[in-house]
Amino acid sequence: MARKLSNYLRTYRRYAGLSQSEVAFLVGCEGPAQISKHERFMHRPPLESLLAYEMIFGAPLRDLFAGMCHKVEETTRKRAEVLVEKLSARTPDPITTRKLELLRRIASGQVLASPQNI
Numbered sequence: 001m002a003r004k005l006s007n008y009l010r011t012y013r014r015y016a017g018l019s020q021s022e023v024a025f026l027v028g029c030e031g032p033a034q035i036s037k038h039e040r041f042m043h044r045p046p047l048e049s050l051l052a053y054e055m056i057f058g059a060p061l062r063d064l065f066a067g068m069c070h071k072v073e074e075t076t077r078k079r080a081e082v083l084v085e086k087l088s089a090r091t092p093d094p095i096t097t098r099k100l101e102l103l104r105r106i107a108s109g110q111v112l113a114s115p116q117n118i
Contacts, residue, residue: 004067080106
């Protein structure tokens with residue numbers, strides 16, 4: 001698989017024909033320098049900015065931040081595997097069993113959409 005960029009903010013901004021100043025205004029940043037730092041991943045945008053980027057570009061965060069998303073997913077899967085090992089040593093009870101089911105789904109890459117899927 002090809003290596004993903006940490007984010008695609010610059011790609012989406014340029015495709016939309018917006019300047020960094022215009023995006024900064026829409027996002028509510030102090031100025032274009034902040035947008036540049038987000039695009040180059042020098043600073044991680046706050047949640048409010050992330051939601052604004054999603055709205056401005058009409059793309060989900062996992063597309064805008066594909067590389068970062070992939071990295072977070074891999075790290076979380078590995079952590080879930082560690083928790084499975086720790087919890088598997090316990091005497092099974094209903095709560096531990098439910099936790100293990102969830103953690104095994106996470107470790108295998110399955111995404112849970114809602115509590116109804118648990």
